Amino acid sequence: MEIAQVVSIAIATEMRVDDLARVPLSFPTYAGILGRVAASATRQLNLAVKWQAHQVEE
Numbered sequence: 172m173e174i175a176q177v178v179s180i181a182i183a184t185e186m187r188v189d190d191l192a193r194v195p196l197s198f199p200t201y202a203g204i205l206g207r208v209a210a211s212a213t214r215q216l217n218l219a220v221k222w223q224a225h226q227v228e229e
Contacts, residue, residue, distance in 0.1 A: 174201035189218040 181191050191209040196202045 174205055177202040177205055187218075188216065189213045 177196070180186070188209050192206065192213040194206060194209075196206040
């Protein structure tokens, strides 16, 4: 349910993937995994993230 809440908030606010990548989420929760995926997608799309936690290990 946690991930559904995070995703629904992101969708409802039309949050961009680079904005989602900046949200500090706990690991290794499903929401944290979503944040890692957002950070990875941000890098692949060459979007700028100005928060250090986006540099997660692959």
